[in-house]
Amino acid sequence: MNSIKKDLFDLFELDKLPPEKAVEMLDRLANLVFQAVLVRSLPLLSEEDLTEYERIVAESEGGDVLFKFLTEKVPEFNKIITEEIGVLRREATSKIEESSK
Amino acid sequence: MAKEKIGKGGQKPGQNKNFEEMSDNELASILKEVKDENERLEEKRKQKSGKGNGGINSGGMTRSQQIQAKNFQRKGNKKVGESLKKGGKTISENPEPKIVDNTSITPEEKGEPVVDENKNPTKKGSETEPAVVVDENEEPTKRSPEEKEESEETISDEEWKEFVDKGIVSDDTISNIAGKIKEHVKLSKREQAIYINKKTKIEERIKKLNETLPPSEISIEKINTFESLMKELEEQRQKEFENGPQSARIKKGVMDGVKSWENFGQGEKSWKGFAKRMTKTAVNLALIGAISSVSIQKIAETGIITSAALAGGITHKLVMKLGIGLGFGSIMDAGGKMPEKVKKFLPKAIMVGSVALAVGLSISGGAVVAMSAGAIAGLSMAVGVAASKLKKGWYTDQKIEGRKQTAIQKLMEKYEIPGEAGKINLEDIDKFEEEYMRLIKHFENMVIWGKSLDEGAKILTGSIVSAATMFGSSLAHEHLGQHETINKADTNHIKAEKVAPVIDKDNLQHGPITTLEKPITVEFSSRGGIQTVLDMKGAIHHQYPDISKAPAELQEFVKANATQEAIKLGFYNPNDPSGAESINVQHGSTLTFGEKGLSMHDIRTGENQVYSSEHKFEGKMFDSDHSAVKVENVDHTQTVHQDSANILHQTTENHGSNYVRENPLTYRDMHVDKITNLQQGMYQKDFHNTNHGIKGAGVIDAHLHNDTSRHDATFGAKHNRIGHNEYTSKHLTPVEAFHQTQITVHKMLSHVFHSDKLMSEWNHHIKNSISAEKLMEMHHNRVYPHGLHYLKPLAHQMERLEEISGLRPGQILVNGKLYDEPIENFMSRATGEIQKMGKLDQI
Numbered sequence: 003m004n005s006i007k008k009d010l011f012d013l014f015e016l017d018k019l020p021p022e023k024a025v026e027m028l029d030r031l032a033n034l035v036f037q038a039v040l041v042r043s044l045p046l047l048s049e050e051d052l053t054e055y056e057r058i059v060a061e062s063e064g065g066d067v068l069f070k071f072l073t074e075k076v077p078e079f080n081k082i083i084t085e086e087i088g089v090l091r092r093e094a095t096s097k098i099e100e101s102s103k
Numbered sequence: 104m105a106k107e108k109i110g111k112g113g114q115k116p117g118q119n120k121n122f123e124e125m126s127d128n129e130l131a132s133i134l135k136e137v138k139d140e141n142e143r144l145e146e147k148r149k150q151k152s153g154k155g156n157g158g159i160n161s162g163g164m165t166r167s168q169q170i171q172a173k174n175f176q177r178k179g180n181k182k183v184g185e186s187l188k189k190g191g192k193t194i195s196e197n198p199e200p201k202i203v204d205n206t207s208i209t210p211e212e213k214g215e216p217v218v219d220e221n222k223n224p225t226k227k228g229s230e231t232e233p234a235v236v237v238d239e240n241e242e243p244t245k246r247s248p249e250e251k252e253e254s255e256e257t258i259s260d261e262e263w264k265e266f267v268d269k270g271i272v273s274d275d276t277i278s279n280i281a282g283k284i285k286e287h288v289k290l291s292k293r294e295q296a297i298y299i300n301k302k303t304k305i306e307e308r309i310k311k312l313n314e315t316l317p318p319s320e321i322s323i324e325k326i327n328t329f330e331s332l333m334k335e336l337e338e339q340r341q342k343e344f345e346n347g348p349q350s351a352r353i354k355k356g357v358m359d360g361v362k363s364w365e366n367f368g369q370g371e372k373s374w375k376g377f378a379k380r381m382t383k384t385a386v387n388l389a390l391i392g393a394i395s396s397v398s399i400q401k402i403a404e405t406g407i408i409t410s411a412a413l414a415g416g417i418t419h420k421l422v423m424k425l426g427i428g429l430g431f432g433s434i435m436d437a438g439g440k441m442p443e444k445v446k447k448f449l450p451k452a453i454m455v456g457s458v459a460l461a462v463g464l465s466i467s468g469g470a471v472v473a474m475s476a477g478a479i480a481g482l483s484m485a486v487g488v489a490a491s492k493l494k495k496g497w498y499t500d501q502k503i504e505g506r507k508q509t510a511i512q513k514l515m516e517k518y519e520i521p522g523e524a525g526k527i528n529l530e531d532i533d534k535f536e537e538e539y540m541r542l543i544k545h546f547e548n549m550v551i552w553g554k555s556l557d558e559g560a561k562i563l564t565g566s567i568v569s570a571a572t573m574f575g576s577s578l579a580h581e582h583l584g585q586h587e588t589i590n591k592a593d594t595n596h597i598k599a600e601k602v603a604p605v606i607d608k609d610n611l612q613h614g615p616i617t618t619l620e621k622p623i624t625v626e627f628s629s630r631g632g633i634q635t636v637l638d639m640k641g642a643i644h645h646q647y648p649d650i651s652k653a654p655a656e657l658q659e660f661v662k663a664n665a666t667q668e669a670i671k672l673g674f675y676n677p678n679d680p681s682g683a684e685s686i687n688v689q690h691g692s693t694l695t696f697g698e699k700g701l702s703m704h705d706i707r708t709g710e711n712q713v714y715s716s717e718h719k720f721e722g723k724m725f726d727s728d729h730s731a732v733k734v735e736n737v738d739h740t741q742t743v744h745q746d747s748a749n750i751l752h753q754t755t756e757n758h759g760s761n762y763v764r765e766n767p768l769t770y771r772d773m774h775v776d777k778i779t780n781l782q783q784g785m786y787q788k789d790f791h792n793t794n795h796g797i798k799g800a801g802v803i804d805a806h807l808h809n810d811t812s813r814h815d816a817t818f819g820a821k822h823n824r825i826g827h828n829e830y831t832s833k834h835l836t837p838v839e840a841f842h843q844t845q846i847t848v849h850k851m852l853s854h855v856f857h858s859d860k861l862m863s864e865w866n867h868h869i870k871n872s873i874s875a876e877k878l879m880e881m882h883h884n885r886v887y888p889h890g891l892h893y894l895k896p897l898a899h900q901m902e903r904l905e906e907i908s909g910l911r912p913g914q915i916l917v918n919g920k921l922y923d924e925p926i927e928n929f930m931s932r933a934t935g936e937i938q939k940m941g942k943l944d945q946i
Contacts, residue, residue: 011391014333015321019321019329020326028387029365030337031390035391036361037361041349044356045353056356058363062366065379066386069386083390087390101328
């Protein structure tokens with residue numbers, strides 16, 4: 003299978019990694035995507051929503067509340083996620099291919 | 104239809120086939136055989152009970168057979184029934200056949216209450232399953248062309264009888280059968296019968312097995328590559344982010360958001376936190392594109408809903424569904440389609456991940472990996488110890504998976520808390536997670552290493568275990584630096600790890616799993632097996648001043664009685680009828696506690712041997728004290744200086760003995776070794792009788808008479824000598840006292856020579872060359888030769904020992920010659936005295 007077509011799960015073979023390592027890698031990959039998503043999403047929020055976002059984060063209301071809020075407030079939030087997944091996937095693919103040369 | 108006759112002792116028709124594949128004849132033959140056996144048992148029972156032919160009806164059926172025939176009838180087992188008929192038996196009322204033992208009369212019949220299926224399968228109605236019943240619709244297994252062979256009967260007679268008599272089958276057996284079916288391994292005849300009777304249970308178990316992941320197949324190199332790539336990606340992204348055009352507020356918002364997500368569910372106890380962590384894993388899968396990102400909102404909402412529901416209290420069953428099957432249940436509902444790979448990954452990831460997060464680990468810090476590494480390394484050591492206990496087939500896939508499912512099942516049942524109105528105890532999630540984590544890791548490790556061990560020859564054990572350790576170590580060191588990176592919060596996790604069972608309760612004791620930092624090696628002592636064990640204990644103490652931080656196996660070794668340990672390892676056999684009670688190995692051979700566990704390297708053969716309670720030293724032994732050898736012209740007042748469990752057989756030319764024996768431990772320097780022997784605590788057995796010419800203010804003499812450990816350390820030899828070959832525990836106490844003394848001395852030395860370099864210098868260059876008296880002389884004169892100033896703390900310690908014990912360095916007699924007392928010898932003697940005085944705390 004061409005690595006270009008693989009998603010991040012396959013690229014890093016998460017299902018084959020030892021469980022603890024797999025979870026760690028999953029979390030790290032997700033963080034990279036989430037960071038990129040936030041970089042694009044936060045500037046799209048209104049001042050009021052940004053303040054609300056800051057409150058949610060500061061008060062540690064929880065990741066579930068955070069995602070619910072972003073999904074509701076950021077236009078095309080899921081599309082941004084999908085795009086950022088693609089960006090990271092391409093970067094990872096490129097690096098994996100480089101390393102295998 | 105032609106019938107095949109079953110020849111006794113020969114291959115029976117249908118043997119090793121499942122019922123689906125059997126011809127009518129084969130089926131009938133088997134059934135007939137079982138029926139005959141049943142009748143035989145029935146006859147036996149009748150003879151016992153003296154009740155005549157009570158169970159036999161006109162049709163030749165026992166009562167229990169009739170009942171089971173009824174069951175067959177209810178269950179519609181026509182094929183089998185017909186087969187039996189064809190087999191020549193007439194079954195009057197109930198033509199359906201059965202495989203049944205006479206003793207399978209149900210409690211129902213006996214007027215007893217019907218009990219749980221697990222206890223007794225005989226239930227009313229369609230649920231009624233007398234001990235063994237065959238159903239044509241029940242197929243043991245579907246087979247593939249590459250079906251593997253399982254050659255022998257694995258159900259013991261005892262278990263079979265239990266099954267036949269009471270319908271009881273152990274969970275382990277259920278799991279094993281399920282595993283076999285899953286792996287297309289042929290079932291034995293008994294297993295087939297059990298399968299038929301316990302089909303529901305076994306099928307459920309198979310279903311669970313199918314939901315489990317295959318063992319990890321990824322190479323260490325690949326894991327390292329992924330790690331490097333991940334680091335590169337992280338660094339690159341971080342650089343881009345820091346240099347990005349976003350405002351400081353946005354950047355802070357981004358960082359806080361990521362942090363908030365990282366912390367989601369982290370360290371939060373109760374089921375609520377558990378649900379959050381599961382939600383997080385699921386969302387993360389969506390964030391990397393493994394599940395549709397469109398699902399994120401739904402997944403996140405699921406988390407909220409779950410948390411709210413849990414906070415209000417829901418039934419335990421539902422929580423279990425959420426807890427264990429989130430990936431299949433809630434997330435599937437919320438997220439729609441989920442790839443098969445994720446389905447497989449999720450349950451495991453959820454559990455492992457949630458536990459890691461539960462104790463406050465940083466998900467990017469990788470401390471989890473360190474602990475995993477530790478666990479694996481610890482495991483590997485334990486595996487090494489257990490290697491010799493391995494039984495072929497113990498770690499086959501099906502058995503491991505079977506045990507895993509059994510364990511999970513039991514764990515689930517354990518947490519099936521009735522509670523009020525079906526509510527759960529929210530606090531129990533912590534314990535549940537911890538136990539589940541332990542269980543998962545246990546079986547993961549078993550799959551990876553146990554299976555390898557099972558398949559490999561023992562000689563490979565070392566390399567496999569080494570690989571395991573390297574694997575663990577490389578992850579720990581490469582990603583995390585040292586274990587010190589584990590913070591306080593991690594400690595909780597380590598604690599959880601520590602109690603993880605390693606292989607199996609039957610194979611290994613449960614206990615702490617920590618990493619063996621480096622192998623611990625001691626040379627076989629010229630004093631023999633017991634002393635070697637003591638030396639090893641001392642070396643362990645040196646490496647682990649706080650023994651509680653040592654791997655479990657080491658702790659157990661240290662705690663164990665040295666003499667008993669020596670006996671267990673085969674280094675010492677006080678009851679040998681020939682009098683050859685001591686291990687006979689060549690000087691330079693070593694005993695090592697390493698990844699493989701306890702092993703000996705025999706310098707003579709170059710071979711390594713792993714020891715365990717079931718695999719002991721089986722090499723040459725010899726009669727160290729000549730208790731079984733008639734020796735003429737030996738001056739017994741001068742004695743041959745050997746210890747109870749030992750070795751050195753010198754030509755006693757100085758004493759007129761013609762007893763010459765090949766010396767298995769060739770000393771490099773007799774003089775040095777004599778001194779060394781004494782340093783190590785070797786005393787002449789009859790020294791107290793022959794201590795003429797001793798100088799040194801009578802110190803040695805007093806020691807020899809007072810330090811019972813000296814004598815008792817050699818009790819085995821003495822015991823033999825005086826004709827008592829029984830080994831009794833009362834002799835062990837002084838040995839233990841001696842052991843404690845040795846340990847204390849080692850602790851003192853470890854304290855004084857706190858670095859490996861100093862300790863090595865001491866062991867290899869100094870301790871044999873400077874006597875205790877000489878050291879004290881240097882100390883009092885404050886004159887130390889160049890390079891020996893590091894001995895000052897030792898001298899201080901010696902001074903303290905002198906002060907408390909009232910003893911002074913003296914001289915010792917070896918083979919009629921006097922030598923200045925070695926330092927460690929004095930320390931040991933003085934410490935022993937202080938121990939008797941009850942003042943050990945002062946040193």
